[in-house]
């Protein structure tokens with residue numbers, strides 16, 4: 001996310017944006033190199049018109065590179081202004097180590113890193129604690145031996161984002177879900193197991209309206225069925241009340257219009 005005022009941003013926010021700009025920059029540079037190479041080939045082949053058609057795209061890529069650099073400049077300046085802060089990178093291969101700099105002499109120019117921007121500005125002891133045996137001995141020579149034997153708990157920003165997404169999905173699902181008040185599945189006689197609040201509300205309205213319909217036809221004849229549907233309505237009402245921490249009367253009032261419209265539409 002673009003940062004309006006670097007002086008009030010956290011190291012993680014600044015580095016996250018720098019990491020994003022770096023990816024954009026690399027992408028634009030790759031595009032530019034490819035386009036220039038193609039233009040060279042076409043010029044060599046004498047296809048001057050086609051080569052000229054590449055110009056706007058070359059200009060666009062150059063522009064993107066310049067924009068990334070301009071956006072990164074105040075962020076890098078802020079890093080300098082604050083006298084720097086801790087940063088950590090994870091080498092992207094199985095058992096990859098965590099380093100305090102990509103210039104670590106145990107790494108190569110071709111080494112692929114994930115910038116652990118969520119750890120920017122964090123105490124190095126905390127980074128080493130999370131990294132455990134993945135902490136680079138060159139970068140963190142003072143890490144205690146007992147930490148070095150622990151498994152790594154380091155996650156990349158992508159992994160963290162995925163976990164957050166998963167947790168949010170689970171939360172959204174839970175918000176839609178319904179169970180019996182004791183947390184067991186909500187089982188009814190007429191509607192089977194009810195898993196969502198949406199179905200619970202609809203089934204409740206149906207159960208009450210249908211019981212009314214049967215009662216109108218013949219209470220004596222349908223006594224057991226009426227009781228079964230009323231039991232279902234009661235079970236559902238209790239589940240809804242427990243979920244929302246509201247009284248059953250309160251919910252009965254709220255659902256009364258639903259019952260009424262079900263009655264009008266289906267059973268009257």
Ligand SMILES: [Zn+2]
Nearest residue numbers: 099104136139
């Ligand atoms: Zn290192």
